[in-house]
Amino acid sequence: MLNFAMGTLYSRFMEKEVTNFEEFHIAILDIFNTFNASLPGKHYDAPARKEIEACFTEWKGAEESERKKVFIEFMKKKVKLSKLDDATMVTGLVTPPAAMAAKRAGESVPQLRMIKAIPDIIFVPSATVLALVSVKLSRRIFLGNVASPS
Incomplete structure (x- = not known):
């Protein structure tokens, strides 16, 4: 086969x-x-x-x-x-509740009142995707496990 x-x-x-x-x-x-x-x-x-x-x-x-x-x-x-590393898995699990908590805390800060205008259904997935992208990029930058262009 x-x-x-x-x-x-x-x-x-x-x-x-x-x-x-x-x-x-x-x-x-x-x-x-x-x-x-x-x-x-x-x-x-x-x-x-x-x-x-x-x-x-x-x-x-x-x-x-x-x-x-x-x-x-x-x-x-x-x-x-391709294998999913532990850092990506933990980030994917921890970020949604942390994003909700950060949004609730940010709503009470006068400088961040505009955060109330962003619906939770947009804020949480966006924060999660940004966190996952930053973990992937930081692992590639710091560990150097990226295919070199030359």
């Missing part, structure tokens, strides 16, 4: 004309984008650019008959299921 899926991926990959690294990189990212958009719940992390460059070098140097094997091995080894 896995070989069938990988064969289908490779067929889709080969539909595009791949002559240089940029086209190869775009084709790989397109595969991950298609996967993540079509599969509910599960998402996959794309490999780092350096790993894709190494695969491209090996793929480009391989004979036409071996290219599919190189691609399939790369996908088997480098495709990782």
Whole structure:
């Protein structure tokens, strides 16, 4: 079953004309984008650019008959299921009640009276999304687990 899926991926990959690294990189990212958009719940992390460059070098140097094997091995080894970290989970659980408490406290402060005009149904999800985005960004900045652009 896995070989069938990988064969289908490779067929889709080969539909595009791949002559240089940029086209190869775009084709790989397109595969991950298609996967993540079509599969509910599960998402996959794309490999780092350096790993894709190494695969491209090996793929480009391989004979036409071996290219599919190189691609399939790369996908088997480098495709990782995206995992939700603890900080994101805790933030997602704690932020809604904290946002409600902050809104109630802010309504009594004269400088923040305009906060009463914002409905709870808009305020709480907005605060939660902002908190989740800030946790993701801060983890990427401080831990450096982001695929480098070069």
